[in-house]
Amino acid sequence: MSAIRCTGLVKRYGDVLAVAGLDLAVTAGECFGLLGPNGAGKTTTIEILEGLTPPDAGDVEVLGLHWTGGAETRALRERLGIQLQDTQLADKLTVEETVRLFASFYRSSHTVDEVLALVALEEKRRAWVGKLSGGQKQRLAVACALVSRPELLFLDEPTTGLDPQSRRQLWDVIGRFRAAGGTILLTTHYMEEAERLCDRVAIMDHGKIIALDAPGALIASLGAEHVVEFALADGAAPGVDELAALPGVRAVRPAPDRTALTVAEVHRAVPALLALLERRGAVLSLLATHHATLEDVFVTLTGRQLRDA
Amino acid sequence: MRDHPLAQLTLARMREFYREPEAIFWVFGFPIVLAFALGIAFRNRGPGELRVAVLRQAGDSALAAALAHAPGLAVAVLDSGTARLELRTGRVALLVVPGEHVVYRYDSTRTEGRLARLQVDDAVQRARGRADPVRVEDERVTEPGARYIDFLIPGLLGMNLMGSGLWGVGFSVVQARTKRLLKRYMATPMRRSHYLLSFVLSRLVFLFVEVAALVGFAWWIFDVGVRGSFGALTFITVLGALAFNGLGMLVASRARTIEAVSGLMNLVMLPMWILSGTFFSYARFPEAMQPFVRALPLTALNDALRAVMIDGSPVAQLGRPLAIVTAWGVASFVVALQIFRWR
Numbered sequence: 334m335s336a337i338r339c340t341g342l343v344k345r346y347g348d349v350l351a352v353a354g355l356d357l358a359v360t361a362g363e364c365f366g367l368l369g370p371n372g373a374g375k376t377t378t379i380e381i382l383e384g385l386t387p388p389d390a391g392d393v394e395v396l397g398l399h400w401t402g403g404a405e406t407r408a409l410r411e412r413l414g415i416q417l418q419d420t421q422l423a424d425k426l427t428v429e430e431t432v433r434l435f436a437s438f439y440r441s442s443h444t445v446d447e448v449l450a451l452v453a454l455e456e457k458r459r460a461w462v463g464k465l466s467g468g469q470k471q472r473l474a475v476a477c478a479l480v481s482r483p484e485l486l487f488l489d490e491p492t493t494g495l496d497p498q499s500r501r502q503l504w505d506v507i508g509r510f511r512a513a514g515g516t517i518l519l520t521t522h523y524m525e526e527a528e529r530l531c532d533r534v535a536i537m538d539h540g541k542i543i544a545l546d547a548p549g550a551l552i553a554s555l556g557a558e559h560v561v562e563f564a565l566a567d568g569a570a571p572g573v574d575e576l577a578a579l580p581g582v583r584a585v586r587p588a589p590d591r592t593a594l595t596v597a598e599v600h601r602a603v604p605a606l607l608a609l610l611e612r613r614g615a616v617l618s619l620l621a622t623h624h625a626t627l628e629d630v631f632v633t634l635t636g637r638q639l640r641d642a
Numbered sequence: 643m644r645d646h647p648l649a650q651l652t653l654a655r656m657r658e659f660y661r662e663p664e665a666i667f668w669v670f671g672f673p674i675v676l677a678f679a680l681g682i683a684f685r686n687r688g689p690g691e692l693r694v695a696v697l698r699q700a701g702d703s704a705l706a707a708a709l710a711h712a713p714g715l716a717v718a719v720l721d722s723g724t725a726r727l728e729l730r731t732g733r734v735a736l737l738v739v740p741g742e743h744v745v746y747r748y749d750s751t752r753t754e755g756r757l758a759r760l761q762v763d764d765a766v767q768r769a770r771g772r773a774d775p776v777r778v779e780d781e782r783v784t785e786p787g788a789r790y791i792d793f794l795i796p797g798l799l800g801m802n803l804m805g806s807g808l809w810g811v812g813f814s815v816v817q818a819r820t821k822r823l824l825k826r827y828m829a830t831p832m833r834r835s836h837y838l839l840s841f842v843l844s845r846l847v848f849l850f851v852e853v854a855a856l857v858g859f860a861w862w863i864f865d866v867g868v869r870g871s872f873g874a875l876t877f878i879t880v881l882g883a884l885a886f887n888g889l890g891m892l893v894a895s896r897a898r899t900i901e902a903v904s905g906l907m908n909l910v911m912l913p914m915w916i917l918s919g920t921f922f923s924y925a926r927f928p929e930a931m932q933p934f935v936r937a938l939p940l941t942a943l944n945d946a947l948r949a950v951m952i953d954g955s956p957v958a959q960l961g962r963p964l965a966i967v968t969a970w971g972v973a974s975f976v977v978a979l980q981i982f983r984w985r
Binding site: 383437 | 644645646647649650651653654657658661662821822823825826827828829830831832985
């Protein structure tokens with residue numbers, strides 16, 4: 334069963350085509366990620382699905398209902414939990430007052446105690462929102478989304494700007510919701526987050542989905558599991574053709590500061606690379622290998638880095 | 643039991659207000675400070691004692707003694723040089739030159755001079771043995787409601803209802819819009835009417851404190867009473883508060899930034915501060931402007947408040963000003979709802 338289904342979504346802001354004909358189906362019970370650089374159209378897409386932005390064209394169906402306004406819209410709102418990217422909750426209210434306010438909007442809701450336990454904010458209950466740290470504010474925003482006992486949770490860049498510890502705490506919150514059978518649609522530009530949380534990921538660029546699959550399958554589509562990066566302190570770098578001819582190398586991506594090789598077999602490619610550089614008298618300033626990530630998938634698909642695309 | 647969303651929204655409004663010390667001052671403290679300062683500056687003084695002088699020459703002491711007994715006169719015996727200077731600078735209102743003919747030297751274009759002439763002459767003639775043919779008795783009255791402070795307090799009340807009505811709604815709504823909180827509310831099943839009503843309800847709660855503080859202060863310090871019924875006063879202040887809530891909603895309906903809404907607020911309020919007869923009567927403006935001035939909601943509200951507080955009019959006689967206030971409120975609410983930007 335589909336929790337979300339949309340076809341042919343188009344949204345235009347003046348001359349900018351924010352969403353350029355997008356089809357999507359999110360299955361009930363899965364965590365689905367929209368991954369892409371800033372400006373790819375993730376927020377516009379998620380806000381159309383949330384019924385906050387009307388699309389210029391296309392159909393949206395959420396939990397079998399439509400954003401028709403009136404009773405159907407209200408019924409749908411009762412069943413969703415939504416966290417927006419840049420909401421600032423009222424500074425002068427306490428955590429408890431804020432959660433109670435949001436809870437009062439729903440016919441059935443968690444108690445304040447329950448929802449604060451879900452996001453581990455019990456000891457901040459009487460603190461003013463303005464005094465919370467960034468991570469605590471973000472967990473409160475998720476608490477306000479969870480308070481309605483939603484079937485479907487929308488999270489728009491929930492961990493952007495957070496320190497690693499706060500990010501991990503939020504991942505735990507999302508993981509628990511997922512484990513309890515909830516459906517999640519989240520946007521992110523952190524590949525690590527998408528790999529860790531999502532069952533399936535759609536990679537977005539310029540308002541379109543350019544790849545959609547499970548994170549592991551997307552990475553596997555590179556045909557290589559590892560990435561070898563090197564940079565030279567001295568001497569001319571070997572040519573792209575020369576590098577591509579090395580054993581185990583699938584692709585070569587030269588960049589100004591370093592060269593990246595997508596590699597199937599590190600144990601064969603690295604000795605061959607070192608031998609090649611030795612022959613040319615080049616001196617290494619950097620040599621690193623990592624498992625291929627969604628970032629590498631994005632770079633391979635678009636030729637640009639995810640973070641500065 | 644489930645909390646009612648309207649109750650929670652109203653509580654949130656009130657908490658945000660009373661946790662902001664500046665807001666408390668501007669709504670409750672400022673009008674009292676203003677009333678106190680203006681009440682002191684323009685308090686009604688009696689004419690006070692008149693200073694008169696007797697020229698130092700033969701016969702001065704007898705005249706000075708006669709004048710010293712007269713009520714309301716302060717007498718000094720001065721040399722001719724000093725006397726001339728003090729008369730010219732108005733420090734004495736009149737100079738008495740003793741002699742066979744007593745001469746009064748004074749400026750007849752000044753009220754004090756003419757007053758001194760009457761009182762001094764009276765004292766001088768009596769000292770020389772004049773008898774009054776008719777017995778008279780003084781009965782002194784001070785009419786309450788005729789003083790400047792009596793005029794000022796209802797005006798300040800009206801101005802405060804306008805200020806807190808407009809700012810209370812305008813600032814909160816636009817702040818919620820810039821912080822994307824309005825959009826966040828739209829993502830819940832919250833009813834829009836509940837959101838807007840919460841402003842009205844929280845306003846009504848504070849309204850009573852606000853009105854009681856100013857009216858109570860004016861009564862305590864300046865003895866400004868309410869001649870009409872408190873029921874009428876309550877009805878009018880509630881109506882005024884609601885009307886300015888509506889106007890605030892209208893001003894805030896589209897603005898995206900605090901700067902934009904502040905400018906709009908001042909644009910709306912500034913003409914009324916000047917024209918609506920808060921600090922001085924709007925009758926001073928030319929006849930051609932009167933229809934416009936009278937159509938302003940604050941003018942109508944001030945008129946109604948003065949009618950109740952000073953003249954003791956019942957609500958039934960205030961149809962015209964109250965209709966103007968109501969019309970402004972209803973029209974503002976209706977238009978605001980049509981054009982309100984909910985995100």
